[in-house]
Structure formats: C-alpha cells, structure tokens
Amino acid sequence: MATEDVGGGGLAIHPMDQFIVKPLFGGDAIHWYTPTNVTLWMAIAVLSMTALMVLGTSRRAVIPSRTQSVAELMYGFVYNMVEDVTGHEGAKYFPYVMTLFLFIFLSNMLGLIPMSFTTTSHIAVTATLALMVFLAVTIIGFVRKGPAFLAMFWISSAPLALRPVLALIEVISYFVRPLSHSIRLGGNIMAGHAVIKVFAGFAGAMGIASVVPIAAIAAMYGLELLVAAVQAYVFTILTCVYLRDAVGEAHH
Amino acid sequence: MTGDIAEMGKFIGAGLAAFGLGGAGIGVGNIVANFLAGALRNPSAAPGQTANLFVGIAFAEALGIFSFLIALLLMFAV
Numbered sequence: 001m002a003t004e005d006v007g008g009g010g011l012a013i014h015p016m017d018q019f020i021v022k023p024l025f026g027g028d029a030i031h032w033y034t035p036t037n038v039t040l041w042m043a044i045a046v047l048s049m050t051a052l053m054v055l056g057t058s059r060r061a062v063i064p065s066r067t068q069s070v071a072e073l074m075y076g077f078v079y080n081m082v083e084d085v086t087g088h089e090g091a092k093y094f095p096y097v098m099t100l101f102l103f104i105f106l107s108n109m110l111g112l113i114p115m116s117f118t119t120t121s122h123i124a125v126t127a128t129l130a131l132m133v134f135l136a137v138t139i140i141g142f143v144r145k146g147p148a149f150l151a152m153f154w155i156s157s158a159p160l161a162l163r164p165v166l167a168l169i170e171v172i173s174y175f176v177r178p179l180s181h182s183i184r185l186g187g188n189i190m191a192g193h194a195v196i197k198v199f200a201g202f203a204g205a206m207g208i209a210s211v212v213p214i215a216a217i218a219a220m221y222g223l224e225l226l227v228a229a230v231q232a233y234v235f236t237i238l239t240c241v242y243l244r245d246a247v248g249e250a251h252h
Numbered sequence: 253m254t255g256d257i258a259e260m261g262k263f264i265g266a267g268l269a270a271f272g273l274g275g276a277g278i279g280v281g282n283i284v285a286n287f288l289a290g291a292l293r294n295p296s297a298a299p300g301q302t303a304n305l306f307v308g309i310a311f312a313e314a315l316g317i318f319s320f321l322i323a324l325l326l327m328f329a330v
Contacts, residue, residue: 081303180317180318183314183317183318184314187317187321187324188317230306233306234309237303237307238310241307
C-alpha cells in the first residue's frame, strides 16, 4: 500500500509506509520464497509462542514461575472460553483456537514494539487466518452433521412466509463472515498504527508544541495495547461462535 | 496537483466513507452503555455476559470497519 505521496501536502507524513513489505536481504523483488520482514516477525511470533508454552511450562513446577503462570493463565482463559461458547463437544477443537489466539495476540503485541513490523495489520495475513476458520467450520459442520448442517440457514422458528427471505440473508451473512472476521482484526490494528504515525508526523513539524502530540502518542499507545489484546480475544471468540454452528450443541 | 477532478472525488469519497465509523461508534457505545446499565443492576450476572458483550461489540464494529475499508480502498487502491 501507499508507495508514494499521493496528496503532496505540507506535512511529510507517510502513515502507511510502516506497512510496506520489504525483503530482508536487499533487493526489491518479492517472490513466494523471499524472506521478508513479514516472515521474520511471524517467525518471531511463533518462536515466542513456543518459548512461552513449551519452555515456560517445561519444569511443571507445583509453584509456577512467572512464565509458567502466564502460560497457565492463558491456557485456562482460552479453554474456558472455548468450553463456554461451543460446549463440551467443541472443546476438542481447543488446540486450534489456542494457536490462533496466541499467534494473533503475540503478533499484535510484537507489532507494538517500536521499529517492529505488525504482521496482523495486513489483510492478507488476517484473511488467511479467517479463511482457514471459515473452511474449518464448513468442513467440520458437514462432516459432523452431513446435509443437516444446511438447516442452519432455514430458521424453523420463524413464520413460514419469512423463511426464504431469512435463508437468503443467513446465506449472505455466512459468506460475509470471513470478510468481516479478517477486516476487523487487520483494520483495527492498521488504523491504530497509522494514527500513531500521523501523530508522530505532527510531532516532527510542531517544534516546541510537539509535547502535545507526543503525549497523544503515549495515550494512543496505551489504547493500542488494549486493542491488541481485545482484538485477539474477539477473533478467537468469534471463531468459537462460528464453531458452535458446526458442532451444533444447543447452547442457549 | 492541477485540479484533477477524479483525484478530488477520491478524497471526498474517502472522507464521506469515514462517516460510517461514526455509526460504529454509536453502536458500540449503545452496547457498552446497556451492558453497564444491566451490570450495575445485577452485578452478579455481569461476568457471565462479557463474552456476549464482546461479540456484540465485534458485530457492531464490523460495519464501521467496512466503511473504513472503503475509505482506504478509495485512497490507495482506486
């Protein structure tokens, strides 16, 4: 995105430049095998995830160390979420949901380190995650329920005359799911980072008065920490909500 | 820079699309306000509803994010 300055305005603010994908070892050409900054930061996210969950809990201390308690808290948090939303049957898909949560959470958090790169700000990344969830839910639904999975679109509690209309709306909303699922995460993260960068541009142009935008950056940073955690949570809980349709245990 | 009508339309359109985010703000505010009102009346029931709270926020926010996406598309993709 945004490779040149379109507007040519007075301030030299390039809020979107931080999202440019660059090859790690020079050059401009990007092929599917080129290691880029996205590759690097995704690898760091996966490594820190492994370090937290595998190394952190490897000693299995009865009195947990700090790392171990963080890992245990996250495990318990996500497990309760999966079990609450999808029911006991859905708990067998917990490893997938846990991986999603940790990957998104750590990518968001690593992206907040200054000069780092936020992989989850790219729609390509979030769309891949969301499409995987969409495919998984569809496949699990058909495998577990067979053609009865389609009954989800036919709301039997509605008046008969309304059902075809509702079915149409339900089908559309089913297929819009991966779109909204991915754009919510990517858009939120990208918007937050762009706002911080815009304030940083103000700070560079305002001289002594730049105290104000710098304070605003600090405040936005705090908000972004919250957004990073909440968006990871929202992505995972929506995954659970979608899984509930496929697993089909009546919850409410 | 010399009065390109299409360029101008892009910027105006992006600005108009940003209005949609105001709707998302109203929606999210409504949800949280009602959640708080309910939670203050019956605090013991509140923790069990936080999941629903966040799902509701997410759904309300999605539509605002769509308009944000339209703005971004107009600015950088069209």
